[in-house]
Amino acid sequence: MKIAIVGTGYVGLVTGTCFAEMGTEVFCVDVNTEKIENLKQGIIPIYEPGLEEMVHRNQQAGRLQFTTDLTECLDDVEVLFSAVGTPPDEDGSADLKYVLEVARTVGRHIKKHILVVTKSTVPVGTAKKVRQAIQEELDKRGVQVEFDVASNPEFLKEGAAIKDFMSPDRVVVGVESERAEELMTRLYRPFLLNNFRVIFMDVPSAEMTKYAANAMLATRISFMNDIANLCEIIGADVNMVRKGIGSDNRIGNRFLYAGIGYGGSCFPKDVKALINTAKQNKYPMRILQAVEEVNDEQKSLLFRKLEKHFNGDLKGKRVAIWGLAFKPETDDMREAPSLVLIEKLLAAGCEVYAYDPVAVEEAKRRIGDAIHYAKDIYDAVVDADALMLVTEWKEFRMPSWSAVKKLMATPLVLDGRNIYDIKEMEENGFVYHCIGR
Numbered sequence: 460m461k462i463a464i465v466g467t468g469y470v471g472l473v474t475g476t477c478f479a480e481m482g483t484e485v486f487c488v489d490v491n492t493e494k495i496e497n498l499k500q501g502i503i504p505i506y507e508p509g510l511e512e513m514v515h516r517n518q519q520a521g522r523l524q525f526t527t528d529l530t531e532c533l534d535d536v537e538v539l540f541s542a543v544g545t546p547p548d549e550d551g552s553a554d555l556k557y558v559l560e561v562a563r564t565v566g567r568h569i570k571k572h573i574l575v576v577t578k579s580t581v582p583v584g585t586a587k588k589v590r591q592a593i594q595e596e597l598d599k600r601g602v603q604v605e606f607d608v609a610s611n612p613e614f615l616k617e618g619a620a621i622k623d624f625m626s627p628d629r630v631v632v633g634v635e636s637e638r639a640e641e642l643m644t645r646l647y648r649p650f651l652l653n654n655f656r657v658i659f660m661d662v663p664s665a666e667m668t669k670y671a672a673n674a675m676l677a678t679r680i681s682f683m684n685d686i687a688n689l690c691e692i693i694g695a696d697v698n699m700v701r702k703g704i705g706s707d708n709r710i711g712n713r714f715l716y717a718g719i720g721y722g723g724s725c726f727p728k729d730v731k732a733l734i735n736t737a738k739q740n741k742y743p744m745r746i747l748q749a750v751e752e753v754n755d756e757q758k759s760l761l762f763r764k765l766e767k768h769f770n771g772d773l774k775g776k777r778v779a780i781w782g783l784a785f786k787p788e789t790d791d792m793r794e795a796p797s798l799v800l801i802e803k804l805l806a807a808g809c810e811v812y813a814y815d816p817v818a819v820e821e822a823k824r825r826i827g828d829a830i831h832y833a834k835d836i837y838d839a840v841v842d843a844d845a846l847m848l849v850t851e852w853k854e855f856r857m858p859s860w861s862a863v864k865k866l867m868a869t870p871l872v873l874d875g876r877n878i879y880d881i882k883e884m885e886e887n888g889f890v891y892h893c894i895g896r
């Protein structure tokens with residue numbers, strides 16, 4: 460089977476590579492010429508564990524090809540996945556311009572049946588718009604070509620994307636015809652050996668499933684952050700509360716960690732988009748509005764704690780930051796809590812020395828030389844008045860605290876991810892602040 464994946468970002472590149480790994484012949488298409496030229500030479504534009512090796516293997520086997528021209532492969536493929544970006548519009552709704560651009564290109568050029576599958580996260584009703592856009596172009600050409608549309612939202616997590624794609628909890632597919640269902644079943648069959656489930660449903664439900672899943676996960680995070688903030692006021696320990704409630708099967712123990720808020724390319728954007736869809740339909744999403752509000756405040760929490768510690772006098776303070784990426788195992792900094800924190804620290808007159816194992820290049824692209832970039836965790840804390848743990852990378856878990864203390868000007872640690880032990884930090888002579896404990 461031959462397929463095209465349009466949009467070679469986190470989702471498109473992982474999807475294309477994983478299908479190729481299962482023997483499918485894949486054309487990855489992107490309008491970004493530099494990205495495609497690099498990929499042709501085996502240079503991977505993102506950091507994702509295991510991806511580089513898998514791309515090279517499939518490229519060498521001739522199953523994975525890269526092009527900037529969709530029309531080159533359109534005659535050859537049975538299925539086209541659209542995995543282009545759907546960034547938030549000014550009002551928070553998902554901007555569908557890239558998705559519809561792909562649909563129009565398909566309509567302008569197809570000569571035989573094709574199944575167009577939207578993998579991007581898109582609001583309910585998008586498949587209908589995709590169908591319309593393709594049909595309008597066919598009408599302009601005055602030709603009749605059969606085609607199907609489907610929805611196949613992606614649930615992979617950056618940092619574990621390959622594993623998630625190769626053995627997902629489930630695959631959700633929204634279809635409108637038997638032909639589309641048959642094609643999708645054939646395509647995902649190699650993965651069935653891993654015993655996961657393909658859940659077929661109607662297209663609007665599939666589109667909604669993705670938003671509901673991300674909104675639920677974001678809700679759990681904001682809920683725990685709210686509980687953590689109250690724990691701190693009344694003298695309870697949110698880590699204990701997390702263990703206490705997570706052991707209840709009805710609740711489960713994942714996504715219950717208090718911290719400095721969710722970031723990334725999906726949760727903030729998808730929560731906003733769902734609130735907006737509801738608004739357009741005159742239904743207020745009260746819970747999600749609160750989820751967003753709690754998250755926005757949580758991103759400033761470490762800064763407020765620092766401000767309180769120094770009685771509001773932060774001018775000239777040297778602050779070390781461990782972790783810039785929005786979560787470990789990725790270089791993605793979209794909506795990262797570190798960005799809000801750094802902005803506030805700089806505005807207050809602090810000097811920032813940051814270290815991240817992989818996101819430094821991305822940080823330089825976003826914030827340039829407004830901050831200093833350290834070469835490792837110890838370099839970052841030299842003469843620091845405070846150390847802030849922002850992303851819970853594994854290499855931050857067991858530092859030599861005696862070395863850190865010797866290097867810092869003031870032994871003050873603010874832990875935004877609750878990864879250190881309160882007693883141990885005190886025994887090591889640090890003033891230690893964390894979240895909800």
Ligand code: NAD
Nearest residue numbers: 466467468469470489490491542543544545557579580613
């Ligand atoms: P991304 O920004 O990393 O990649 C999108 C790519 O599409 C870019 O390389 C861009 O150049 C390309 N593109 C734009 N217009 C194009 C066109 N007309 N033709 C060809 N290529 C085009 O985005 P991403 O993070 O991969 O996300 C893609 C979609 O998947 C979004 O809707 C997102 O919400 C969703 N999603 C993302 C994740 C994630 O973890 N990143 C997870 C699940 C779902």
